[in-house]
Amino acid sequence: MKIIGACFILLTTTYLGFEAARMLSERTRQLRLLKSALQSLEAEIMYGHAPLHEASRRIAKQIDKPVGMIFETFADKLVIQLTSAKEAWEESLTEVWKQTALKKGELEILLQFGETLGKHDLIQQQKHIQLALTHLDREEMEAKERQVVYGKIYKNFGFLAGLLVVILLI
């Protein structure tokens, strides 16, 4: 009986450790997706001459959830609402954000980027996309470092913490 309980504890804590590590790698993955989404947006605007809602709709199809979801919601809101692109962008960010593994730093960058959406001419708009991309690059670097440093620790820590509890209880 004791052994079964101990196994359960070990399994749970190990799982938690792996989950925490997965969140770290998920963040880097989503940051990468976000960057390619913005790059597609730039291409759609610069070369495709597509209006924002069309461009977003196309990006939503290319990019995996949940990052694609941001663009899908954005496109929907743009078509329906009478508000500006900035508000539609902010609302879709807050709606989808909980489903992502992204952090506050990225949110700030995206909100700032939203301020410029659809308000500038081609060249300016491109510059703003580039700026957001540079900021996201920095976040991605940081996320990667965290993943390398903490990823393994979390995994080991989960198992070891479980082991500690088991020993204490025995």
Added chain:
Amino acid sequence: MNLKGGIKMQTILSLFSSAIQEQLTKLPKQNFELMEEIRIRMNRPIEVTAMGNIVYLPYIIRESDCEQIINKISQNSFYMLDEELRRGYITISGGHRIGLAGKVILEDGKVKGIRHISSFNIRIAKEQIGIAERWIPYLYHSEWKHTMIVGPPQTGKTTLLRDIARIISSGYKPLSIHPLKVGIVDERSEIAGCVNGVPQLTFGLRIDVLDGCPKAEGMMMMIRSMSPDVLVVDEIGRKEDTEAILEAVNAGIRLVMTTHGESYDDLLKRPTLRPILEQKVFDRFFILSRNKGPGTIVGIKDKDGKEMVRKVSVTS
């Protein structure tokens, strides 16, 4: 006004913020339907022109109202308007044109575009389907005649030209005239009112439009690639236009075009048009005036400048 008018007004109303919409719908029905222009200026009241009368609406335009219009016409994507801002106007669906003014941005001394747009002039496209039908006997005699429509600004030249293009491209059953291929070179998007290259106004089946294309170049492009039977061009008058016209005539293409001027004698004084007149390219000259309202034809002359009819008739 019929249902079509109702739809037309809706496309215009949807441009504005709810405050402006409310003001416009409060207008007396008659004024509303006969609206020619709506002018929106920042920090100033709305101005509406209907049948030459000016009405000011008691609402002061705010910055957010202007932003709303821009968002709407650009579909929330300002960068889409680069080309339009360079030209200073935008054509929206329904063929209506919106003129713009504000801070102009230069690049290498050339106009790059307008930023901080503070004035909008919404010119409502007026289609007068059928106004040219009574003139067909003068325009057509076993074949369409080379026709030049002459008149000062705002006399309804383009409206008449548009209806002629409609008749030629759809044919005219009562006189058993078959539809012909019509090529329109529409430099200022006024004849066909194109949005994304698709004409918004009423034409027959056999219509091809080069939208936003310089006239002389566009005429040559049409001749080379689209083999039109009739070329329709607005406001000719520059030197290179003349060359293109002579080229088209030699290619056996019929021409229908408009030009600025008060009378036939005025045309003779213009050095760029003289070669065409001297070669007697055009068979018919329609002289328009605004004396009795836009669209008044005060005379039709033949290729020698001889009067064919001289009667004042209001066509609108």
